[in-house]
Amino acid sequence: MRISSGKLLHALGLTAVVIFTLFPFFWMVSASFKTQADILSSPPVWFFTPTLQNYAEIFADTKVSGAIINSLIVATCSTLLAVILGAPAAFALARYEFRGKSDLWFWFISNRMISPIVLALPVYLLAIQTGLLDTHLVLILIYLTFQLPIVVWIVTDQFKSIPADLEQAARLDGADQFTIFRKIYLPLGAPGIAVSAIFSFIFSWNELLYALVLTRRAVQTAPVVATSFMSGYELPWGKIMATGTVIVLPVTIFALIVSRHMVRGLTMGATK
Amino acid sequence: MTFLRLDNIKKNYGDAAVIKGVSFEAEKGEFVVFVGPSGCGKSTLLRMIAGLEDVSSGELYIDGKEVTYEEPAKREVSMVFQSYALYPHMSVFENMAFGLRMAKKPEAEIKAQVLEAARILQLEALLERKPRALSGGQRQRVAIGRSIVRHPKLFLFDEPLSNLDAELRSQMRVEIAKLHRALGATMVYVTHDQVEAMTLADRIVVLRAGLVEQIGSPTELYDTPANTFVAGFIGSPKMNFINAKVASITGSTLALEHTTFAGGRLTLDTPAAARTKVGAAVTVGLRPEHLTVNTGNPVLALTLDFAESLGGSTQLYARSEGEPIIALTAGRPNLKPGDALTLGIDPSHIYLFDVAGLAL
Numbered sequence: 001m002r003i004s005s006g007k008l009l010h011a012l013g014l015t016a017v018v019i020f021t022l023f024p025f026f027w028m029v030s031a032s033f034k035t036q037a038d039i040l041s042s043p044p045v046w047f048f049t050p051t052l053q054n055y056a057e058i059f060a061d062t063k064v065s066g067a068i069i070n071s072l073i074v075a076t077c078s079t080l081l082a083v084i085l086g087a088p089a090a091f092a093l094a095r096y097e098f099r100g101k102s103d104l105w106f107w108f109i110s111n112r113m114i115s116p117i118v119l120a121l122p123v124y125l126l127a128i129q130t131g132l133l134d135t136h137l138v139l140i141l142i143y144l145t146f147q148l149p150i151v152v153w154i155v156t157d158q159f160k161s162i163p164a165d166l167e168q169a170a171r172l173d174g175a176d177q178f179t180i181f182r183k184i185y186l187p188l189g190a191p192g193i194a195v196s197a198i199f200s201f202i203f204s205w206n207e208l209l210y211a212l213v214l215t216r217r218a219v220q221t222a223p224v225v226a227t228s229f230m231s232g233y234e235l236p237w238g239k240i241m242a243t244g245t246v247i248v249l250p251v252t253i254f255a256l257i258v259s260r261h262m263v264r265g266l267t268m269g270a271t272k
Numbered sequence: 273m274t275f276l277r278l279d280n281i282k283k284n285y286g287d288a289a290v291i292k293g294v295s296f297e298a299e300k301g302e303f304v305v306f307v308g309p310s311g312c313g314k315s316t317l318l319r320m321i322a323g324l325e326d327v328s329s330g331e332l333y334i335d336g337k338e339v340t341y342e343e344p345a346k347r348e349v350s351m352v353f354q355s356y357a358l359y360p361h362m363s364v365f366e367n368m369a370f371g372l373r374m375a376k377k378p379e380a381e382i383k384a385q386v387l388e389a390a391r392i393l394q395l396e397a398l399l400e401r402k403p404r405a406l407s408g409g410q411r412q413r414v415a416i417g418r419s420i421v422r423h424p425k426l427f428l429f430d431e432p433l434s435n436l437d438a439e440l441r442s443q444m445r446v447e448i449a450k451l452h453r454a455l456g457a458t459m460v461y462v463t464h465d466q467v468e469a470m471t472l473a474d475r476i477v478v479l480r481a482g483l484v485e486q487i488g489s490p491t492e493l494y495d496t497p498a499n500t501f502v503a504g505f506i507g508s509p510k511m512n513f514i515n516a517k518v519a520s521i522t523g524s525t526l527a528l529e530h531t532t533f534a535g536g537r538l539t540l541d542t543p544a545a546a547r548t549k550v551g552a553a554v555t556v557g558l559r560p561e562h563l564t565v566n567t568g569n570p571v572l573a574l575t576l577d578f579a580e581s582l583g584g585s586t587q588l589y590a591r592s593e594g595e596p597i598i599a600l601t602a603g604r605p606n607l608k609p610g611d612a613l614t615l616g617i618d619p620s621h622i623y624l625f626d627v628a629g630l631a632l
Contacts, residue, residue, distance in 0.1 A: 163355060163357065165353045165355045165357035166357050166359060168322075168324050168344075168351075168353070168357070169351070169353060169357040169359075169418075170359075170370070171323075171324070171344045171345060172322060172323075172324070172344050172345060172349065172350060172351050172371075173345070173370050173371035173374050173418075173422075174345035174371055174374035174375055175345075175370075175374050179374065183359075183370075184359060187361045188360065188361055
């Protein structure tokens, strides 16, 4: 079989991209099974005797398990809230004409244009004033402000792709707006809602900056704890990498499972 | 008894008037067809009856009750959409049951009504399927089924057959006609296809640019079109038009001039002679199916361009120096392109229109 040079270049390019994106991940996972000596050796050790010592240490540390629970609480609550609040907003944006609609739309997008660090100090001061510092609530609220635009954006687009005839047929069938939203738009918009929920969840699961600024001891999330190992006089790379792996694994598995269900084209067969 | 009444209904989008004042009444049990070219406002008018579009001005009555500003669901109308608008995530059964569930009917009644509709439309075997697993014709039937389960006062159809292929279209046309007879319900049907209009309608409303051109039974529109637009729109192939000039009027005898006429002249005995004057432009309308080939008393002298045999009949495309003329004749006349051709017509089938296009 002859392979054209174009195809070969294409394959080489793809391989380069795959290595570029997966190598850090590979490095993290492999390092989590190495001893500190293996990690620090130069040139790097490619073949080594794996050890579970790092995992044993981090799981023995209640700080890590507590942080993962904190992360779960914050990510789940903020994602749920973002979907519950974002989906109806998306419905309104997709289906109604009202004054200021385009301004509102722009405002949603502009929230994403601001570098998060710019708001870190004002948000910190606000958190102190309101007594919310180092609580789950403050993280949930601040994450919500970042997640809502994602949800509204993706779900509005999904809702717009649902034929308007369906809504009108339902109106003639006697359905009110809420029923139309619940019985027609929610089930048909499910793929988009799922995608936006995944993005939101991953965002808050991985978020470091605000978690670092707004928490002390009580509600430290997983990324904060992973970086907290870096303080002091030594860098326990094995523990940091093991924590990193533990943080990344659940979302990776979660994303792989749901990606199969994110089948588009649920609206196929509605019209024509 | 008047069942549906539109009283000077108008619709504007901003400054653009889409419906410019439509008045019309339909009896209970009547099958009314709105027909017209794309953009004439027929679908908009139907959607206003359904309540899906706001009425800019005018009044709308269904079954003696004013419903101009009533919610769609409270008008007790059902609509079959051009796109069918089936709920893709629901089974055929649930699609048909949706309206009954919204009306909070008891489960047993919902089941009985859906099964009854499914029986009428031969959908019993498909009740558990999702719309995407159905063919176009089956989806169409589900859409009709969804509209009949609720026993609405008024059925609305928005170009329901335009997404089907030709064979299925004529089959569904017959089914809709049967359904109308079986239910005895009042139906309003929108189409741009004059064949659908002619075959289904008790009464046709011809619309153009937001105005009613003519209202009448299919045969009335065919026999006595009010203007050249209706004359050209109803009938297939389209009516031939010849823009002639009045040469002389003697009592009720009218002589018209045009190079297409045999001898350059057409002489007619018609009461319309009193309604025109010498020198006036008159449009002569001749239906292709009324023209006879090479008989005595020729009216048109032409040259054949080409002939299309349709099997049982032949469509002839001919011309003189002026307008092209189409004739439809039974059998297969022995003619070649370039042959001289004379066409005759029964004078009672000649239509005359004035310069504004109105029937004389």
